[in-house]
Amino acid sequence: xxxxxxxxxxxxxxxxxxxxxxxxxxxxxxxxxxxxxxxxxxxxxxxxxxxxxxxxxxxxxxxxxxxxxxxxxxxxxxxxxxxxxxxxxxxxxxxxxxxxxxxxxxxxxxxxxxxxxxxxxxxxxx
Amino acid sequence: xxxxxxxxxxxxxxxxxxxxxxxxxxxxxxxxxxxxxxxxxxxxxxxxxxxxxxxxxxxxxxxxxxxxxxxxxxxxxxxxxxxxxxxxxxxxxxxxxxxxxxxxxxxxxxxxxxxxxxxxxxxxxxxxxxxxxxxxxxxxxx
Numbered sequence: 001x002x003x004x005x006x007x008x009x010x011x012x013x014x015x016x017x018x019x020x021x022x023x024x025x026x027x028x029x030x031x032x033x034x035x036x037x038x039x040x041x042x043x044x045x046x047x048x049x050x051x052x053x054x055x056x057x058x059x060x061x062x063x064x065x066x067x068x069x070x071x072x073x074x075x076x077x078x079x080x081x082x083x084x085x086x087x088x089x090x091x092x093x094x095x096x097x098x099x100x101x102x103x104x105x106x107x108x109x110x111x112x113x114x115x116x117x118x119x120x121x122x123x124x125x126x
Numbered sequence: 127x128x129x130x131x132x133x134x135x136x137x138x139x140x141x142x143x144x145x146x147x148x149x150x151x152x153x154x155x156x157x158x159x160x161x162x163x164x165x166x167x168x169x170x171x172x173x174x175x176x177x178x179x180x181x182x183x184x185x186x187x188x189x190x191x192x193x194x195x196x197x198x199x200x201x202x203x204x205x206x207x208x209x210x211x212x213x214x215x216x217x218x219x220x221x222x223x224x225x226x227x228x229x230x231x232x233x234x235x236x237x238x239x240x241x242x243x244x245x246x247x248x249x250x251x252x253x254x255x256x257x258x259x260x261x262x263x264x265x266x267x268x
């Protein structure tokens with residue numbers, strides 16, 4: 001469920017974000033998508049993607065990165081109505097704390113296991 | 127007929143996920159090969175009999191489109207079925223993929239979607255399966 005930040009339940013808003021990853025993109029628009037999630041999310045993502053119980057941390061990180069990659073690809077496709085050709089850099093780790101820069105769009109994903117925060121930055125084009 | 131499959135993706139976790147979805151699709155599988163980029167995939171194609179290639183687009187060394195061009199340009203591999211599995215959404219890029227005779231499956235995807243694309247490209251009949259049915263209630267959606 002994608003919801004504006006204001007619609008998160010209070011207990012969901014308070015769950016600390018513990019992991020961050022960024023995917024930079026180049027094409028009709030240049031920018032980056034930052035995905036931050038609470039502590040348990042990378043494990044849940046990896047378990048669901050790979051069908052493994054208790055996947056090792058490296059696989060959790062990789063699965064989390066791939067989630068950000070898929071999210072970025074689909075978002076850019078929707079934003080450009082499937083016209084733009086984009087090049088995506090591999091996902092890389094970023095601090096869980098958010099920077100002061102203001103994104104052009106931000107949303108939150110409320111999940112039983114915690115929450116995710118998605119921030120979109122566009123530096124050229126758009 | 128069990129399919130020998132080559133999965134080409136620079137992400138190890140995505141190769142694992144594609145293989146898992148492939149198994150859930152119920153398509154009969156033979157040997158499974160993996161490659162982390164197009165160049166390595168080309169080498170596998172030269173050394174093994176491959177019935178189906180599942181191919182990512184954005185990869186180092188040789189990307190998916192370059193590999194697809196090499197496969198189609200070589201008489202020995204020109205007819206190997208290839209399905210591109212990608213987050214790519216650009217119509218022009220997807221049309222180019224189709225023009226090169228490859229299928230396309232958009233990430234995220236379900237086992238049923240992969241199965242449909244495989245059957246369409248390989249000519250396998252819909253009753254070709256390893257398990258009793260496609261696992262339609264499985265939570266995998268990539």
